[in-house]
Amino acid sequence: MESVLGRYRNLIILVGVLFLQVLGLAVQVKTGAEKETRLIRLWTVGMITPFERGLVWVQSSAGNLWHNYFYLRGVRAENRELKEQIEQMRLEQVRLTEDATQAHRLQMLLAFKEQFVSKTVAAQVIGTSGSDLSRIVYIDKGENAGIKPDMAVITADGVVGKVLLAGTNEARVLLISDQTSGVGAILEKSRLQGVLRGTANGEIVLERVMSDEQVQPGETVLTSGGDQIFPKGLRVGTVTNVANGKDLFLNITIKPAANLGKLEEVLVLTEKQEREAVAEDNGRVRAADILAQRLPSVPDKPAGDPNAAGTADGVAKPATGTGTANATPKPSGTGANPPAGAIKSTAAPSPPNAKVTPKTAPPSTPTAATQKPKPVNSASTETKPPTRAETSTDPSIVEQKPAPPATQPEPPPQDNSPQ
Amino acid sequence: MPITYTSGEQVEVYRFSLPVTIGVPLVALIIQAYIPKYVPGFAVYVDLPLLVTIFFAMARRNPIAGLFTGAIIGLAQDMLGHNLIGIYGIAKTVVGYGASSLGVKLDLENAGARLLVTLGFYLVHSAVYFTVARALVNMTQHWSWPHGILAGLVNGLIGVLLYFLLDRFKQRT
Numbered sequence: 001m002e003s004v005l006g007r008y009r010n011l012i013i014l015v016g017v018l019f020l021q022v023l024g025l026a027v028q029v030k031t032g033a034e035k036e037t038r039l040i041r042l043w044t045v046g047m048i049t050p051f052e053r054g055l056v057w058v059q060s061s062a063g064n065l066w067h068n069y070f071y072l073r074g075v076r077a078e079n080r081e082l083k084e085q086i087e088q089m090r091l092e093q094v095r096l097t098e099d100a101t102q103a104h105r106l107q108m109l110l111a112f113k114e115q116f117v118s119k120t121v122a123a124q125v126i127g128t129s130g131s132d133l134s135r136i137v138y139i140d141k142g143e144n145a146g147i148k149p150d151m152a153v154i155t156a157d158g159v160v161g162k163v164l165l166a167g168t169n170e171a172r173v174l175l176i177s178d179q180t181s182g183v184g185a186i187l188e189k190s191r192l193q194g195v196l197r198g199t200a201n202g203e204i205v206l207e208r209v210m211s212d213e214q215v216q217p218g219e220t221v222l223t224s225g226g227d228q229i230f231p232k233g234l235r236v237g238t239v240t241n242v243a244n245g246k247d248l249f250l251n252i253t254i255k256p257a258a259n260l261g262k263l264e265e266v267l268v269l270t271e272k273q274e275r276e277a278v279a280e281d282n283g284r285v286r287a288a289d290i291l292a293q294r295l296p297s298v299p300d301k302p303a304g305d306p307n308a309a310g311t312a313d314g315v316a317k318p319a320t321g322t323g324t325a326n327a328t329p330k331p332s333g334t335g336a337n338p339p340a341g342a343i344k345s346t347a348a349p350s351p352p353n354a355k356v357t358p359k360t361a362p363p364s365t366p367t368a369a370t371q372k373p374k375p376v377n378s379a380s381t382e383t384k385p386p387t388r389a390e391t392s393t394d395p396s397i398v399e400q401k402p403a404p405p406a407t408q409p410e411p412p413p414q415d416n417s418p419q
Numbered sequence: 420m421p422i423t424y425t426s427g428e429q430v431e432v433y434r435f436s437l438p439v440t441i442g443v444p445l446v447a448l449i450i451q452a453y454i455p456k457y458v459p460g461f462a463v464y465v466d467l468p469l470l471v472t473i474f475f476a477m478a479r480r481n482p483i484a485g486l487f488t489g490a491i492i493g494l495a496q497d498m499l500g501h502n503l504i505g506i507y508g509i510a511k512t513v514v515g516y517g518a519s520s521l522g523v524k525l526d527l528e529n530a531g532a533r534l535l536v537t538l539g540f541y542l543v544h545s546a547v548y549f550t551v552a553r554a555l556v557n558m559t560q561h562w563s564w565p566h567g568i569l570a571g572l573v574n575g576l577i578g579v580l581l582y583f584l585l586d587r588f589k590q591r592t
Contacts, residue, residue, distance in 0.1 A: 009483075010482040010483055010486075010516070010520075013483055013486065014482070014486050014512070014513075014516050017486055017487070017490055017512055018509055018512060018513070021490070021494075021505040021508045021509045021512065022505070022509065022555065024504065024505045025503055025504075025505040025506070025509075025551075025555055025556060026555075028503045028504065028505070029503065029555075029556060040498060040504070041498050041504075044495060044498035044499060045498070045499065047445075048445075048448060048449055048452060048499065051445075051449045052449060052452060052453050055449075055453055125456060126456075127449075127452040127453050127456060128452050128453075128455040128456055128462065129452065129462075129499050129500040129501070130448065130451035130452040130455060130462055130468075130496065130499055130500075131451075131462055131496065131499075131500050131507075132462045132463040133500070133502060133548075133552075133558075133560075134499075134500030134501050134502050136500065136501050137456070138452075164501055165501075172501065174501060178501075179558070179559060180501070199559075200559050200560055200561050201561065260459075261459030262456070262457065262459065263456070264456075
């Protein structure tokens, strides 16, 4: 007996080790892998990630040194292009603001619930699983930064995945290209809903779309919000191929909007709010108001108080004094409630909805529109921002005579807002 | 002599210091997890922990040490992913045992022999992984011979370079 054991010792140990691992697999299949193996995975990750964090630090430091101190060719030209781009985006923002306002108003009429991304945490990707059969990445933020399992992870381009496991200072993110992931998705034009899943070869497919539906390649795919992880409307990718699948469903292949193969920085949605849509009270804008906004007018004389100088452009300025005509009024501005006449003194004619009113505006603001303009120096103590109702329905606006821009008085020297 | 049939006594058995025994697999795991961040195809074609398993198993020429080396490296690799723990462990246990058993009988110091052995063990590893994943865990897996052979060759080429680098850490018993 002993000789048999001695002769086949190696083989017996091999079978024993394999048997133990198969047993472990069976236990995990029965009870759920993540629950049973959470700690042991965290230990392993905790052992590996400090090295990866160090590698990322060394690489980013060297890159920063090179790009920020040595390789500055073309920076001026790029800066000029970016400034032009900002100007174009400002114009675009005005248009989109109007669209959003209209959408909010309609949603309010229908009592829709909205989900807002209210807080995100930026994190850096420090590593991967190292296997093409397990499409996950590791990020350098964990529970200490408020990250918890099942939080959505995105980039500026689109959806990346969700947090699978959060350690103290690192977290594991399951990419949408993994076989076990599932994202509720909707096609932007056809409004068809389905479920996004990864495949064994790393592709992403949209499942559960009936084969009698018309889906065109190139159509954008957005999150539907049905999975309770990703807020509705985040960009996921575009349709690249549509083919007939099995069981009367289409086989729709998606190209992800985010570059999942080369992720560097991501945003984790740590907080999202669900509330009913709140529309701004801008439905009563009259044509005369719009016209008055577009026409230049004579501003009120600035008050003698030099502290009031920064309020002359009619838009509440940020504390830094660098506010522009399209800037969102901030409650902390120095002149939050200026006279209506002063509001119209901005020389640059801006579209009527250029000023975005904060959603927290009190409902009583329309009544304030009938009040007489307050002295500027008293406005400096007012922290309430002006609402659109205040600025657009004040009778003093339409009563003022339009004046050519050349006759406008020079702004006080402290006012550095664009004219 | 690329592949030489020798008796067990004629084949040299090597050992490694503790830092090398722990450090080399750890570095392999770190690189395997780090490089795909920049080169996504790396994880598809290269399996550095497998190459390290084969190297240690062939150099030590001890089947028990080989299978435990493979099991530990494979389990660590499993823990970095999100799939069930044990699939890579089983596959690398088999490879570790096989490579060390082969090392007992053959002297594999030649680059060509190392390339062929690595290609063969890569296919064995893939086959065991595929079988376990499909039969025991019910994971969706697709077998592809062209991909397997191509990845095996890539691993073989990288393995040949890596083995010559790691040969410096060998210590005669």
